[in-house]
Amino acid sequence: MLDFLARRTLGALATLFVVIAAVFFATRLSGNAMDYMLPPGTDLETRQLMIERFGLDQPIWVQFVRFIQGIFGGEWGISLYERRSVVQIYAERIPNTLQLFGYALVLSVALGLPLGMVAALQRKSVVGSAIMTVAFAGYATPNFVLAILMILVFSFNLHWLPSSGDMTPLHFLMPAIVLAAPMLAEIIRFARNALLDVMGQDYLRTARAKGLPERLVIGKHALRNAAIPVVTIVGLQVAGMVARCVLVEAVFATKGVGDLIVFATIGRDYPVLQFGVILIAGLVVITSLVVDVLYAAIDPRVKVTAS
Amino acid sequence: MTDLAAPLTRSADATRPSARRRRPSGLAQLWGKARLPMRIYLALFALVLVISILAPLLAPYDPNAQTLLARLKPPVGLDRASPDHLLGTDQLGRDMLSRTLHGLQLTMVIALVGSFISLIIGVALGVVAGYARGPLGTAIMAIVDIQIAVPFTLIALLVIAVFGNSLPVLIAVIGVAGWETYARVVRAQVLSVSAMPFVEAATAAGASHWRILVKHVLPNVASPIIVVWTMTFSQVILLESSLSFLGLGVQPPTATLGSMVGMGRDYLASSAWIAVVPSLVIMFVSLLVLLIGDWLRDALDVKLK
Numbered sequence: 001m002l003d004f005l006a007r008r009t010l011g012a013l014a015t016l017f018v019v020i021a022a023v024f025f026a027t028r029l030s031g032n033a034m035d036y037m038l039p040p041g042t043d044l045e046t047r048q049l050m051i052e053r054f055g056l057d058q059p060i061w062v063q064f065v066r067f068i069q070g071i072f073g074g075e076w077g078i079s080l081y082e083r084r085s086v087v088q089i090y091a092e093r094i095p096n097t098l099q100l101f102g103y104a105l106v107l108s109v110a111l112g113l114p115l116g117m118v119a120a121l122q123r124k125s126v127v128g129s130a131i132m133t134v135a136f137a138g139y140a141t142p143n144f145v146l147a148i149l150m151i152l153v154f155s156f157n158l159h160w161l162p163s164s165g166d167m168t169p170l171h172f173l174m175p176a177i178v179l180a181a182p183m184l185a186e187i188i189r190f191a192r193n194a195l196l197d198v199m200g201q202d203y204l205r206t207a208r209a210k211g212l213p214e215r216l217v218i219g220k221h222a223l224r225n226a227a228i229p230v231v232t233i234v235g236l237q238v239a240g241m242v243a244r245c246v247l248v249e250a251v252f253a254t255k256g257v258g259d260l261i262v263f264a265t266i267g268r269d270y271p272v273l274q275f276g277v278i279l280i281a282g283l284v285v286i287t288s289l290v291v292d293v294l295y296a297a298i299d300p301r302v303k304v305t306a307s
Numbered sequence: 308m309t310d311l312a313a314p315l316t317r318s319a320d321a322t323r324p325s326a327r328r329r330r331p332s333g334l335a336q337l338w339g340k341a342r343l344p345m346r347i348y349l350a351l352f353a354l355v356l357v358i359s360i361l362a363p364l365l366a367p368y369d370p371n372a373q374t375l376l377a378r379l380k381p382p383v384g385l386d387r388a389s390p391d392h393l394l395g396t397d398q399l400g401r402d403m404l405s406r407t408l409h410g411l412q413l414t415m416v417i418a419l420v421g422s423f424i425s426l427i428i429g430v431a432l433g434v435v436a437g438y439a440r441g442p443l444g445t446a447i448m449a450i451v452d453i454q455i456a457v458p459f460t461l462i463a464l465l466v467i468a469v470f471g472n473s474l475p476v477l478i479a480v481i482g483v484a485g486w487e488t489y490a491r492v493v494r495a496q497v498l499s500v501s502a503m504p505f506v507e508a509a510t511a512a513g514a515s516h517w518r519i520l521v522k523h524v525l526p527n528v529a530s531p532i533i534v535v536w537t538m539t540f541s542q543v544i545l546l547e548s549s550l551s552f553l554g555l556g557v558q559p560p561t562a563t564l565g566s567m568v569g570m571g572r573d574y575l576a577s578s579a580w581i582a583v584v585p586s587l588v589i590m591f592v593s594l595l596v597l598l599i600g601d602w603l604r605d606a607l608d609v610k611l612k
Contacts, residue, residue, distance in 0.1 A: 011449075011452060011456075012456075014449065014453070015452070015453045015456045015457065018453050019453075019457055022462070022465070023465065026465050026466065026469050027469065029469055136597070137594070139597065140541065140590065140593050140594040140597045141590055141593075141594075142545045142548060142549065142586075142589055142590065142593065143545075143549065144548075144549060144552045144565075144568060144569075144586075145568065145586040145587075145589060145590055148568060148571075148572065148575065148582050148583070148586055149583070149586065151575060152575060152579050152583070156575060156576050156579070163575075239455075239456065239457070239458045240458070242458045242460075243458035243459060243460035243461070244460075246460050246461075246464070247460075247549050247552070247553065250553055251572070261461075261464060262464070262553055262555075264468070265464040265465075265467055265468045265555060266553075266554060266555070268468055270468070273464065273465065273468055274465075276461075277461045277462075277464070277465055280458065280461060281456075281457050281458070281461060284456065284457065284458060285456055285457075288456060
């Protein structure tokens with residue numbers, strides 16, 4: 001267990017280091033930072049002073065060490081447009097993203113598990129195949145296409161839901177559904193397959209043979225064992241969901257982290273962009289580390305296969 | 308695998324040409340396995356390919372030609388539609404059918420070239436990691452783990468911010484996006500294939516590493532590679548169209564399907580077809596590719612971890 005824990009933590013740290021290095025070298029590739037930081041018309045002498053002030057005349061390795069020291073020392077930079085600390089900007093944006101994320105997660109798990117169960121138990125009936133068809137379609141539909149179609153139907157035709165913004169919880173409903181759709185499809189597929197796998201096991205036959213009612217056979221023996229792969233898929237989907245979050249927020253103008261990053265990319269606001277990339281990568285890496293460790297604590301078989 | 312036995316059959320079987328003719332090729336075998344719906348999907352995908360190749364010939368107008376007098380015409384079948392423009396026109400009076408056809412072509416080109424790049428990178432690194440093993444293999448797999456751990460959209464945004472948005476950058480981003488799946492699958496396959504007796508036999512017969520790889524290992528990992536390619540191709544199309552949708556893809560007026568949806572978003576309330584037409588095309592193509600990929604995985608009997 002300790003060995004597994006140590007190896008996973010080391011891997012997570014290495015990942016973070018690579019991300020930070022990639023961010024640093026990518027932004028340095030784009031030329032001297034002073035070219036876009038100083039207002040146009042700054043005279044050469046001031047420019048030279050600023051370059052020395054920020055250490056941009058130093059060798060790149062020295063700059064890299066300074067960059068890392070800055071990250072750990074709390075110097076995270078100032079937005080080139082808003083002229084205030086990126087930490088402040090992100091602190092304003094994070095609640096919206098977390099809210100959206102939370103809704104989507106609850107929605108996909110709360111709907112995905114029962115639908116997957118029904119699809120497994122009724123796999124020969126119309127209901128089962130209908131669920132799987134819808135899940136497949138949900139998987140193939142691009143996020144923004146689903147978003148566009150939903151806005152068209154629910155905002156412009158039926159006038160039920162607002163098309164963009166983040167004022168009320170109702171504003172989060174459509175983005176949450178769009179964000180949840182691929183994950184929902186994935187959970188349905190996995191829950192169904194996991195349950196079908198378990199249904200073929202000997203211990204279920206034993207449970208039925210000893211006269212347990214079907215309700216207990218499924219509820220107590222099948223579901224608990226089928227839950228394990230479903231937990232993994234939820235953990236694995238977090239990274240993908242973060243990626244989709246960027247798109248969904250941009251479409252629905254939810255003022256969250258994803259929307260911020262897209263605008264920072266378009267406007268080349270490097271301090272905002274680099275902080276966002278490091279922050280999100282860090283959150284994703286830590287989340288999957290926690291999921292892995294919890295998972296290993298629940299299921300002893302993981303440690304065997306991991307080593 | 309077959310070349311050790313080949314000299315024997317060649318001398319024994321005098322009527323080899325006819326024997327070859329009797330055994331159907333891989334493609335024909337696959338076609339034989341396909342049921343009717345799948346044959347329709349395959350035919351439709353072939354049609355999509357043909358249409359995207361012939362797009363400049365099929366398009367009735369120049370995709371970027373503006374006819375301001377015929378702006379925002381709906382597709383035929385709706386009110387005020389003009390028979391000159393089957394799928395209507397956009398906010399600048401550009402013919403939607405021509406734009407969709409050209410957009411489809413560009414989307415397919417970007418997706419094909421991009422996924423081919425990631426295939427080459429991934430297969431090469433996967434073969435090295437699986438065949439050479441050692442510290443180099445470990446290092447490659449560490450990079451694979453890192454790429455899986457970090458949401459790719461972030462990397463894409465960073466690269467686009469630094470290098471600007473243009474066609475080569477977009478293709479490069481997509482090329483880098485999917486390699487780790489190939490590397491992982493190919494490595495696992497190479498590991499199991501190189502433990503097979505026929506590889507041992509080839510080594511004992513004095514074959515070079517290069518010959519073993521090309522003649523014995525690669526043919527045996529070909530079908531997983533094909534399956535991964537089809538299964539990731541729809542994701543590649545989605546990545547391309549998502550980036551273009553956000554305005555981070557090719558520069559206007561050149562359009563891909565994704566950027567057309569992105570532009571049409573502003574006219575959703577009044578002229579929904581501008582966004583809906585390319586949306587439906589993207590959905591159709593990615594659904595087709597997904598269905599074919601799923602089927603191909605079963606038909607070639609490939610188990611992906």
